[in-house]
Amino acid sequence: xxxxxxxxxxxxxxxxxxxxxxxxxxxxxxxxxxxxxxxxxxxxxxxxxxxxxxxxxxxxxxxxxxxxxxxxxxxxxxxxxxxxxxxxxxxxxxxxxxxxxxxxxxxxxxxxxxxxxxxxxxxxxxxxxxxxxxxxxxxxxxxxxxxxxxxxxxxxxxxxxxxxxxxxxxxxxxxxxxxxxxxxxxxxxxxxxxxxxxxxxxxxxxxxxxxxxxxxxxxxxxxxxxxxxxxxxxxxxxxxxxxxxxxxxxxxxxxxxxxxxxxxxxxxxxxxxxxxxxxxxxxxxxxxxxxxxxxxxxxxx
Numbered sequence: 001x002x003x004x005x006x007x008x009x010x011x012x013x014x015x016x017x018x019x020x021x022x023x024x025x026x027x028x029x030x031x032x033x034x035x036x037x038x039x040x041x042x043x044x045x046x047x048x049x050x051x052x053x054x055x056x057x058x059x060x061x062x063x064x065x066x067x068x069x070x071x072x073x074x075x076x077x078x079x080x081x082x083x084x085x086x087x088x089x090x091x092x093x094x095x096x097x098x099x100x101x102x103x104x105x106x107x108x109x110x111x112x113x114x115x116x117x118x119x120x121x122x123x124x125x126x127x128x129x130x131x132x133x134x135x136x137x138x139x140x141x142x143x144x145x146x147x148x149x150x151x152x153x154x155x156x157x158x159x160x161x162x163x164x165x166x167x168x169x170x171x172x173x174x175x176x177x178x179x180x181x182x183x184x185x186x187x188x189x190x191x192x193x194x195x196x197x198x199x200x201x202x203x204x205x206x207x208x209x210x211x212x213x214x215x216x217x218x219x220x221x222x223x224x225x226x227x228x229x230x231x232x233x234x235x236x237x238x239x240x241x242x243x244x245x246x247x248x249x250x251x252x253x254x255x256x257x258x259x260x261x262x263x264x265x266x267x268x269x270x271x272x273x274x275x276x277x278x279x280x281x282x283x284x285x286x287x288x289x290x291x292x293x294x295x296x297x298x299x300x301x
Contacts, residue, residue: 012064012240013121015112015284016056019048019079020071024274028099029184031276044271051269052079055245055282058267062240067121067286069112075104079272080281082187083136084109086149088169088288090123092116095136098156121286126168134161137284138185140173143192146216147290148172152186154179171290174216176209182231187280189230191237193244195260197221199237201230223260229253232270236278247278 023045024037037044056066072078083105085092092113097103116122128134139157141150149169153159154177162173176186180203183189189204190213198217202210202224214222225235229250238245244262247269254264272278 012059013067013286014059014064015067015069015081015084015286016052016282017069017079017081018071019045019052019272021073021076022048022079022272022275023076025076026101028101029276030181031273033274037274044274047268048271051267051271052282055267055269055279058245058265059238059240059283062243062245062265064240067116069109072104072108075102075108077102077275077277078105078108080138080275080277081109081284082281083138083185084284085113085136086134086140086165086169087122087137087284087286088142088171089290091126091168092122092124093126093128093134093165093168096128096133097135098133116286128161128164132161132164133158134164135185138187138281140165141186141190141192142288144194144288145192145196148174148216150186150190150192151175152178152190155181155184169290174212176212177206178204179206180204184276185281188233188236188276188278191235191239191280192217193223193239193262194241195262197223197260199223199225199235199257201225201227201235203227203230223253223256225253226250233273233276233278236280238279238283245279247273 024032024034083095085094094110096106113125117125135156139152149165149171151162151173153175159175162175165173183204189201191199193199232248234246234249234253242262245265248266249264257264
């Protein structure tokens, strides 16, 4: 069997956390309204759990093995594992958080990564320097085609964290300022796709950021999400091979993606938008490789 064929049979590995304690109990972004959650808490909690299970099952069907972080009472946003760390080439850079409500997540995720290292899933675990905030892959999105990290700053993460990311992973980091509070993390407004395109919402960035996105991706590779899709977090998508997993997406945007050969899968996780999260937020790829070395499962034939 050839090396390429051997690689093509391996499965992705994704970190998730069941929403056993998920709720909207505080407000740290414009999406969060604790009063609405409390009015429908039983229904919303049940639907969130069912939707999360559907997401995990779809990802397994698409070729992913799901690793789990145990839920912890009092940490309702632990379910958003994209914020746990930046991961590349077997290295994890554990996140730090802007708001006190989420700062308790850092030691929980650190313990989970230590356990994964003990099993050989990860090779190295790194911590952020004191005083710097970096909210994981939610703000540090990897571009598998260009081998760069796109770093969102201005809302949650510090621009100065770019130097730490570059030292840790040896990859270029491109900082972009986020200007709309609704799109407080990079993963809510920019999704680099495995075919080289960028699914994004221009309104989340300033003029300089939009210019940089256009120059680095190229006009032919830009897929602009309509504002209505941005407001339903359609850009917060998980891309596995030619498959894109989202909570919801308009027919217009779905058509744009299908024209480029992607398959769109909608899963019933819209209740997580009440906390400002969606499909990408609920996942963290553990086996992401630089240099296109994970192209086998990213772009299956």
